[in-house]
Amino acid sequence: MPKAQSLRLSAAAAAELGRQAAVAGTPGVMHLDLVESSCERWALRIRPGHLAGVPVARADGITLHAPVDQLARLNGLNLDYRGDLSGGGFLIRPDDGVRCCVCGSSFSRPGEGGTATK
Template sequence: MPKGHGLQLTAAAAAELGRQAAVAGTPGMMHLDLVDGQCERWVIRIRPGRLAGDPVARADGITLFAPGDQGERLAALELDYRGDLSGGGFLIRSQQPLRICACGASFSPAPEPLADGVPATK
């Protein structure tokens, strides 16, 4: 995993991943993969342990693993965590445009605009 080319973790995401790994009995190791979403292309699934795959992010004592074929899709993303009194959840951010479902759980790359500024549809 070349430095700066993998999935980026915020301090809040690393802290929550570390907490979840410790509770699950797999300190320092979590697994993330993209599964088919309902309203957009992908949903991020996070589970404890290494399972299978390659390291895609490291921060604050946590290593996040993902299937090898998903590394390229994850490379331009940042994983954040937000929590409040009613709960919390992981958020995806990107420097490139994303479409996020109203449910907040699914995302897709935004369609590339055509030359006249109208988004392409598929």
């Protein structure tokens, strides 16, 4: 993993990533990339497998990969997972200076602006 990278996974996020990877037939390997969002600037897209990029986080038997050009945006974020009887989802727990949407799944960094233009 790149030394400057500090995306962190909660135990709940690591467990859910591991479950999804196993169901998809790619045990221990998931991919995360950022796509433009409708509320804050960036939203997470998480898919099974190693689609491209480098490892950005490892925990409890799961390795999460991301594109190299998105590493700076991921730095300092914490990925969590919350689930209940009606479903669940991954949530971003930001560091200082990062603004998150109330839904918890999109964020903006200082100077990037809020809502993305489509």
